[in-house]
Amino acid sequence: MTPSSATAMSTAVVNASQSSTRPVRRTCYEPLASTHPGRQGIAAGACLPTIAVTEPGSGSHVLGMTTTAVRDGDDYLITGTKTFVGNSHIGDLHGVVARTGPGSRGLSAFLIEADRPGVHLTPHQPAMGLHGFSFGEIVFDNCRVPAANRLGADGDGLDVAYSSSILYGRPNLAAVALGLHQAILDTTIAYTASQHRYGDPLAHLPVVTQRLGAIQSRLMTARLAVYHAAHLLDTGQPCDAELINAKLINAEYAIDSARTAMEIHAAHGLHPQQSSLERYLRDALHIFAPAGTSDIQLLRLAEHALGTTAPPWSARFKTPVPRRAAVSVGR
Ligand SMILES: Cc1cc2nc3c(=O)[nH]c(=O)nc-3n(C[C@H](O)[C@H](O)[C@H](O)COP(=O)(O)OP(=O)(O)OC[C@H]3O[C@@H](n4cnc5c(N)ncnc54)[C@H](O)[C@@H]3O)c2cc1C
Known part of the structure; x- marks a missing residue:
């Protein structure tokens, strides 16, 4: 991933x-x-x-x-x-x-x-x-x-539908959202460094600095969530809740950060000719519905917390990736 x-x-x-x-x-x-x-x-x-x-x-x-x-x-x-x-x-x-x-x-x-x-x-x-x-x-x-x-x-149709959605759709969509999220941060950092207000780079305006910190924080949390879930999936461990949470966090945080970034760009974010940001916002909104909306992810996480879930799909289809041979370094 x-x-x-x-x-x-x-x-x-x-x-x-x-x-x-x-x-x-x-x-x-x-x-x-x-x-x-x-x-x-x-x-x-x-x-x-x-x-x-x-x-x-x-x-x-x-x-x-x-x-x-x-x-x-x-x-x-x-x-x-x-x-x-x-x-x-x-x-x-x-x-x-x-x-x-x-x-x-x-x-x-x-x-x-x-x-x-x-x-x-x-x-x-x-x-x-x-x-x-x-x-x-x-x-x-x-x-x-x-x-x-x-x-x-x-x-077996429900198994096919759910396993494709939970085991693959959710981590894949989380990864797409993560890529978008990184692009949102990169674009916004470049913009705030290049623009000057009150004689200083826009990034130095305290409210803007705080907002950049919020995007960075969401991005780091989102990355951890999907990397952790993907690692568990790759190593054949039960991870339905982690996959669900990774999709939830990555979709929601990318949308939140797209909005924050748009606010930092203000009017400059609105023109496709001036910035890719409006495209990232539109793209991020596409990640919300597939493989379950955030409402559905929260429902599934509540079931997990309450212990009312069916056996995890990740445990039913255990196919860990083969481990790579160790690479020796040095003499
Ligand atoms: C980019 C993209 C790619 C897609 N790819 C595929 C694909 O390859 N194959 C495929 O089959 N489908 C695909 N879909 C469809 C996707 O799976 C559905 O959009 C998704 O299942 C939600 O269904 P819906 O949009 O009809 O919303 P609905 O299910 O009609 O939901 C409407 C609203 O009700 C809420 N809601 C629904 N049920 C509950 C509940 N039980 N509890 C609380 N709230 C609820 C939802 O959160 C939402 O706010 C794709 C969608 C998108 C946007």
């Missing part, structure tokens, strides 16, 4: 792809067995997947989805609309969660090729920020999909 302030938007694209890739790749070695050839393409980087869970009438309420997958012989017929799907218009393979029955075990996941008959893209709509990243709507109109394209067993 190496957030870069200069490449925050392209990082978002890569991260969105990663969020979709991991749950599909995982099925290579998890009990969610699927034999779809796209898995090899994804692993090789030749096939760009998406993860399509959100619907116009059910975002946070995943179980409220209405897209259906109806068994028809050796196939399923998929009907419904998925919205805000990252990379929707450039993805090769959609990971789609649909209803196959009632209740929380009534969701199943499918790999659906983008060029399969019955898959339609709603014309792309521009969004206020993250212009290097696209997300849009996919309509499945009685789309016939072989049962072999089902990702895992019937009823």
Whole structure:
């Protein structure tokens, strides 16, 4: 995880792809067995997947989805609309969660090729920020999909949706927010050093100095939160609460710091020709909703505190990264 302030938007694209890739790749070695050839393409980087869970009438309420997958012989017929799907218009393979029955075990996941008959893209709509990243709507109109394209067993759809969101979406989005946050600080430091008011650099004005300190403090806390969570995830330790908190802190603090920075820039922050700051503010606001709004993160953290959570997803899918061989230094 190496957030870069200069490449925050392209990082978002890569991260969105990663969020979709991991749950599909995982099925290579998890009990969610699927034999779809796209898995090899994804692993090789030749096939760009998406993860399509959100619907116009059910975002946070995943179980409220209405897209259906109806068994028809050796196939399923998929009907419904998925919205805000990252990379929707450039993805090769959609990971789609649909209803196959009632209740929380009534969701199943499918790999659906983008060029399969019955898959339609709603014309792309521009969004206020993250212009290097696209997300849009996919309509499945009685789309016939072989049962072999089902990702895992019937009823595993919620696992696919939650594991991709909690284990990958949250740390990835936290990293995007962290990169933006660093860019916000860098831009503001440069501005306050170059601008002079009352005969001194703007950075020397006590209120401005305090605000710079507040941005720096939020940035350091946000960085610690996501690095710690990512370390736990990488080393196979239970870390759902840490991942949730990392997403919460990074999204909220980046937005807070973008506002503080805008106030320091005052009117000078408003023109795209004069400063990148207004873009960073718009981009930061994009991190709020995906993989759960801050309200949802707080809800999950409260459940963690109350001890009412289900077994952590990070413990269910323990796949620590292999440790690197020790490098000897010196003679
Ligand atoms: C940049 C971006 C990329 C995205 N990428 C994808 C993607 O690749 N695939 C995909 O499927 N989706 C994607 N999404 C959609 C994202 O997952 C949803 O926006 C998110 O789940 C929230 O749903 P919603 O926007 O419909 O808000 P809603 O769920 O309708 O929420 C509306 C309001 O109600 C609050 N609320 C809802 N439920 C509760 C609750 N239980 N308790 C308290 N408050 C609540 C929310 O906090 C919010 O303020 C993306 C969104 C964005 C912005």
